[in-house]
Amino acid sequence: xxxxxxxxxxxxxxxxxxxxxxxxxxxxxxxxxxxxxxxxxxxxxxxxxxxxxxxxxxxxxxxxxxxxxxxxxxxxxxxxxxxxxxxxxxxxxxxxxxxxxxxxxxxxxxxxxxxxxxxxxxxxxxxxxxxxxxxxxxxxxxxxxxxxxxxxxxxxxxxxxxxxxxxxxxxxxxxxxxxxxxxxxxxxxxxxxxxxxxxxxxxxxxxxxxxxxxxxxxxxxxxxxxxxxxxxxxxxxxxxxxxxxxxxxxxxxxxxxxxxxxxxxxxxxxxxxxxxxxxxxxxxxxxxxxxxxxxxxxxxxxxxxxxxxxxxxxxxxxxxxxxxxxxxxxxxxxxxxxxxxxxxxxxx
Amino acid sequence: xxxxxxxxxxxxxxxxxxxxxxxxxxxxxxxxxxxxxxxxxxxxxxxxxxxxxxxxxxxxxxxxxxxxxxxxxxxxxxxxxxxxxxxxxxxxxxxxxxxxxxxxxxxxxxxxxxxxxxxxxxxxxxxxxxxxxxxxxxxxxxxxxxxxxxxxxxxxxxxxxxxxxxxxxxxxxxxxxxxxxxxxxxxxxxxxxxxxxxxxxxxxxxxxxxxxxxxxxxxxxxxxxxxxxxxxxxxxxxxxxxxxxxxxxxxxxxxxxxxxxxxxxxxxxxxxxxxxxxxxxxxxxxxxxxxxxxxxxxxxxxxxxxxxxxxxxxxxxxxxxxxxxxxxxxxxxxxxxxxxxxxxxxxxxxxxxxxxxxxxxxxxxxxxxxxxxxxxxxxxxxxxxxxxxxxxxxxxxxxxxxxxxxxxxxxxxxxxxxxxxxxxxxxxxxxxxxx
Numbered sequence: 001x002x003x004x005x006x007x008x009x010x011x012x013x014x015x016x017x018x019x020x021x022x023x024x025x026x027x028x029x030x031x032x033x034x035x036x037x038x039x040x041x042x043x044x045x046x047x048x049x050x051x052x053x054x055x056x057x058x059x060x061x062x063x064x065x066x067x068x069x070x071x072x073x074x075x076x077x078x079x080x081x082x083x084x085x086x087x088x089x090x091x092x093x094x095x096x097x098x099x100x101x102x103x104x105x106x107x108x109x110x111x112x113x114x115x116x117x118x119x120x121x122x123x124x125x126x127x128x129x130x131x132x133x134x135x136x137x138x139x140x141x142x143x144x145x146x147x148x149x150x151x152x153x154x155x156x157x158x159x160x161x162x163x164x165x166x167x168x169x170x171x172x173x174x175x176x177x178x179x180x181x182x183x184x185x186x187x188x189x190x191x192x193x194x195x196x197x198x199x200x201x202x203x204x205x206x207x208x209x210x211x212x213x214x215x216x217x218x219x220x221x222x223x224x225x226x227x228x229x230x231x232x233x234x235x236x237x238x239x240x241x242x243x244x245x246x247x248x249x250x251x252x253x254x255x256x257x258x259x260x261x262x263x264x265x266x267x268x269x270x271x272x273x274x275x276x277x278x279x280x281x282x283x284x285x286x287x288x289x290x291x292x293x294x295x296x297x298x299x300x301x302x303x304x305x306x307x308x309x310x311x312x313x314x315x316x317x318x319x320x321x322x323x324x325x326x327x328x329x330x331x332x333x334x335x336x337x338x339x340x341x342x343x344x345x346x347x348x
Numbered sequence: 349x350x351x352x353x354x355x356x357x358x359x360x361x362x363x364x365x366x367x368x369x370x371x372x373x374x375x376x377x378x379x380x381x382x383x384x385x386x387x388x389x390x391x392x393x394x395x396x397x398x399x400x401x402x403x404x405x406x407x408x409x410x411x412x413x414x415x416x417x418x419x420x421x422x423x424x425x426x427x428x429x430x431x432x433x434x435x436x437x438x439x440x441x442x443x444x445x446x447x448x449x450x451x452x453x454x455x456x457x458x459x460x461x462x463x464x465x466x467x468x469x470x471x472x473x474x475x476x477x478x479x480x481x482x483x484x485x486x487x488x489x490x491x492x493x494x495x496x497x498x499x500x501x502x503x504x505x506x507x508x509x510x511x512x513x514x515x516x517x518x519x520x521x522x523x524x525x526x527x528x529x530x531x532x533x534x535x536x537x538x539x540x541x542x543x544x545x546x547x548x549x550x551x552x553x554x555x556x557x558x559x560x561x562x563x564x565x566x567x568x569x570x571x572x573x574x575x576x577x578x579x580x581x582x583x584x585x586x587x588x589x590x591x592x593x594x595x596x597x598x599x600x601x602x603x604x605x606x607x608x609x610x611x612x613x614x615x616x617x618x619x620x621x622x623x624x625x626x627x628x629x630x631x632x633x634x635x636x637x638x639x640x641x642x643x644x645x646x647x648x649x650x651x652x653x654x655x656x657x658x659x660x661x662x663x664x665x666x667x668x669x670x671x672x673x674x675x676x677x678x679x680x681x682x683x684x685x686x687x688x689x690x691x692x693x694x695x696x697x698x699x700x701x702x703x704x705x706x707x708x709x710x711x712x713x714x715x716x717x718x719x720x721x722x723x724x725x726x727x728x729x730x731x732x733x734x735x736x737x738x739x740x741x742x743x744x745x746x747x748x749x750x751x752x753x754x755x756x757x758x759x760x761x762x763x764x765x766x767x768x769x770x771x772x773x774x775x776x777x778x779x780x781x782x783x
Contacts (some may be wrong), residue, residue: 050748056779103413112411114439118514118746120414125743125783 001071001347002034004062006080007040007093007213008053013213015183017093019164020347021076024091029341038062040080047110047119050096054079054126057103064263074346075134089346090134092144094263099123100151100260107187127152138345141264143285148165158289160337162264169273174321177205177235177281178311179252181245181267184212184236188259189302190221196307198228202315206256209237211292249274253321254297254314258307260318261285272296272332277324279310281335290335296328349735351379353398354427354436356781357390358627361569361600363653364424364447366627372397374724376400378732379682382416384408386432405435413440418738420731423509424448425500427457434458434509441567441745443515443525449523450500451509456485477503497574501646506530513736514745517731520672532748534741536734541727542656545719549660552635561594561618562700565637565663567630568654576643576689577601578609583693585613589701598622598633634661639700639707641693645686647671655681656722659714664707666696669769680714684705744783751779 007021022038028035040057043049057079063086073088075081078096081088098110099120110116111217128310131137131154139145139156148156163169181323189209197206211220218236225231239246249255253270265286271278272290278297280287293299298310314321353375355366372394375381381398388402399656413419419442433453437444459469466489473481480750481503485508506529515533518524519540527535541550564584570577577597582734584590595618597606603621610619625633625729640658645668652672658665659680667673669683684692700707720726754775762768 048750048753051747051756055754055775055778059774103409108411111414113414114410114436115441115746115749116415117409118441118512118742118749121743122746122750122782125747129782 002065003028003036003072003074004065004070004085005035005037005074005076006057006062006083007037007039007076008042008078008080010043016161017077019266020093020161023161023164023339024074024076024342027343031343038080038083042077042079044096044098045109045135047113047115050079050119050123051126051184054082057083057221060084072347073140074235074330077089078127081134083125084133088134089136089138090131090156091138091140091346092148092156093140094144095127095148095151096260097125101147106330107260124152126155130344136346136348140285142289143261157345159342160264160335161342162339163269163273166269166273167206168246168337169270170243170246170250171275171325172247174253174318174325175251177252178254178256178314179207179209179248179271181209181240181248181270182257182259183210184208184218184221185214186212186217187261191224192258192302192304192307193256194221194224194228194230194234195304196311197230197233199304199308200315201308202312203231203233204311204315205235207235207237208254209240209245209248211239246274248275252276253318254279254325255313257287258285258302259284259287260302262287269332269337272328275325275329277314279314281307290331291328295324296331297324349379352382352384352413352416352419353422354384354419354442355422357383357385357387357394357400359389359391360387360429361624362424362426362429363568364422364429366423367541367653369394370547371541371724371727373547374541374544374728375731378728379575379713380417381470382412382636384433384436386429388696400738402515403432403436404433405439408436410440418442418735418742421445422447425451425454426644427454427461430454431458431462434634435462438512438542439510441749443517443734444510444513445517445519446506446510446523446527447519448743449506449520449526450456450504451782452500452503452505453496454507455508456496460577472505472508473503476505476507481701493582497646512745512749514742515734517734521675522671532741532744534734534737536730538727538734540653540656541724542653542660542718544622544724548715548719548723549635549662551715552662554638556661560581561592562638562704563636564593564639564641564653565598566595566632566641567598567625567633568600568642570591570599570606571599571649574644574646576641576645577606579689580641580643580693581606581609581613581615581619583690584618584697585615586731587694587697589697590615590618592701593639594618594620594699596622596633598625598630600624623661631661634658634663637661637663638704639664641666643668643684643689644673645670645689647673655714656718659711659718659722662708662711662715664711665714666693670698672754677713677717678718679710747779747782751776 025035039272060083062083073085075090076093081090098108102108137156138159142158145156145158146258148154225234254277257267258281262285268287269291278291280291281302283302291297300306300310356362358365358369376397383398383400384403421433421437422445425448464649470482474484477580510531513533516527517536521537524535524537524646640663642654642665647670665681667681682696
């Protein structure tokens with residue numbers, strides 16, 4: 001089949017969503033299909049731009065290309081998944097979150113706008129009207145599926161997929177640091193990690209890797225580390241090459257991943273593939289679909305004190321770190337998180 | 349349920365402020381209220397009904413508003429009390445309570461005083477009234493014959509006020525049809541609310557008097573010619589029973605001008621000027637009066653808070669047979685035909701003297717009508733029943749706003765006119781599927 005993956009792209013930003021689209025493309029190609037990715041630029045501010053981009057997606061004709069039929073479209077992100085096609089599957093990475101679960105939160109840039117609520121209501125209406133056009137509707141995770149049901153009353157099937165280069169991850173030593181790989185931004189809560197670090201009793205160290213969405217954010221993290229007196233216990237590695245990231249995972253004592261309402265979270269799966277326990281939070285979303293408290297790691301309240309206690313426990317007990325890491329790997333296998341399964345589901 | 353209420357509040361000298369203050373208790377009993385007012389100060393006793401804050405359209409917590417429940421905008425034809433509310437209402441869709449249909453003067457003042465100037469004014473006129481409206485507006489601004497009342501009657505411009513509304517409430521049943529032609533938002537006719545029933549005045553008993561004069565009271569914001577003060581004074585002065593009446597004038601009015609009329613008409617010994625009075629003072633005057641003329645011509649599409657105060661004290665009321673007043677039950681009001689105004693006033697004064705009990709019964713019927721139709725509880729109930737419909741349909745409004753923006757921003761100057769037309773059709777089809 002000729003399959004077109006439609007997704008949005010924020011120019012100059014390359015993150016999990018872009019990786020996801022490329023991985024899906026490869027998985028489909030490995031099964032013998034002809035695949036391409038249509039990345040539609042998306043700008044969501046000022047809020048009036050949102051509907052302009054929805055309309056732009058709706059006006060595209062993707063039924064054929066260069067004289068040949070496009071047999072199937074797989075849509076991944078709002079509003080790119082609203083392109084018209086008679087044989088469309090949608091695999092929602094996430095909806096436009098500020099209109100839904102982040103509405104009114106400190107991270108919401110829509111609610112402070114005069115037309116914020118009107119636009120939010122309209123986005124909700126668009127989702128309800130257009131999502132059912134898809135022949136099949138999947139969600140990246142149970143978390144995303146639950147949000148879709150809660151906010152739009154639409155059901156979707158969770159469909160898990162492996163992180164990129166899943167085969168490369170492996171277990172190494174249980175070293176002297178907690179690894180926290182992620183873009184640096186408010187939602188990933190590196191600041192909370194620093195606050196927790198300051199309350200640990202064990203000599204916990206944290207290595208952060210990833211680039212900041214906004215350069216000033218890293219400056220603020222570094223400043224806070226200085227204020228808390230933990231500068232010597234943290235390292236900001238920046239963007240690390242893949243091999244280096246594999247190494248950091250492999251030799252970490254455990255992985256720290258405490259985002260707020262993450263849709264899915266490759267980090268959790270990468271940690272599991274590296275046989276590492278994961279410290280996450282009750283409100284972290286996606287990670288909670290894989291990590292069970294006391295089994296594959298710790299799931300604690302999003303509170304510096306609670307996270308500090310979890311970090312102390314993971315640090316102090318090498319046995320727990322090893323056993324929880326092994327459990328994590330076994331659980332990953334049991335859940336059939338493979339591209340074969342994804343392709344079969346999308347093309348059924 | 350949360351509700352964000354925008355309104356002037358006492359001590360602002362507008363009936364809408366008084367009306368809002370009276371219905372706040374009933375609203376607060378059913379809704380979690382946030383109140384926004386341009387007032388810098390208000391009666392502290394209002395604070396217990398909801399959080400009250402001052403705002404302007406340039407200084408408002410939009411996030412708080414967006415999270416605070418559906419906005420309810422009290423809008424009347426006065427830029428001083430409603431200018432900022434209108435500016436917010438046009439940006440943040442909500443329910444508009446349209447107290448006046450003739451909004452022309454306020455919109456003109458908004459353009460001239462708050463931004464856009466003449467060009468913006470003509471743009472608005474052109475959109476809703478075409479070239480004819482623009483010509484009339486230009487003639488008015490260039491002082492070439494048209495007066496503002498005639499302009500407002502011909503080109504009311506209420507459409508501009510409700511353009512982005514997700515619901516419209518009118519207190520005048522005659523207006524619903526006209527409003528329907530200008531919006532797809534749900535429309536509610538709800539009688540103008542007065543106050544909770546248990547707070548209405550104690551019953552007043554009036555009876556015929558043989559020698560003491562009957563007391564006429566005229567009150568309110570009397571500066572506009574449509575309040576018919578001068579015509580009434582003339583009619584009283586020329587009435588065959590003028591000696592049976594004394595007149596009290598209370599409220600806001602051009603004092604020197606009216607005193608001059610009274611003197612010229614020989615009514616000096618019969619007219620008492622009170623000036624602006626407090627609510628309590630006005631209540632005392634109402635309690636001790638026998639007849640209240642509440643004439644309006646031409647009508648601005650308003651309903652009448654003044655009439656509700658009059659009925660509260662079971663007072664007979666002379667009203668102009670037009671617009672809202674024509675819809676009232678015959679047994680609750682005494683009608684004055686505007687085309688024979690002086691004659692009808694004479695007729696009523698003479699009838700009153702001959703048989704005042706007929707008029708006193710009219711006042712009592714008005715009071716019963718007030719209790720059944722105009723209580724604050726009744727309005728709150730109407731609003732409660734209206735909100736689900738508004739919530740169901742509000743998502744439609746933004747695509748309409750977006751569609752207009754699309755046309756104005758992108759399609760109006762698309763290089764190829766023929767392509768512009770097909771693009772417009774294509775976009776319209778698309779947007780219609782979104783809600």
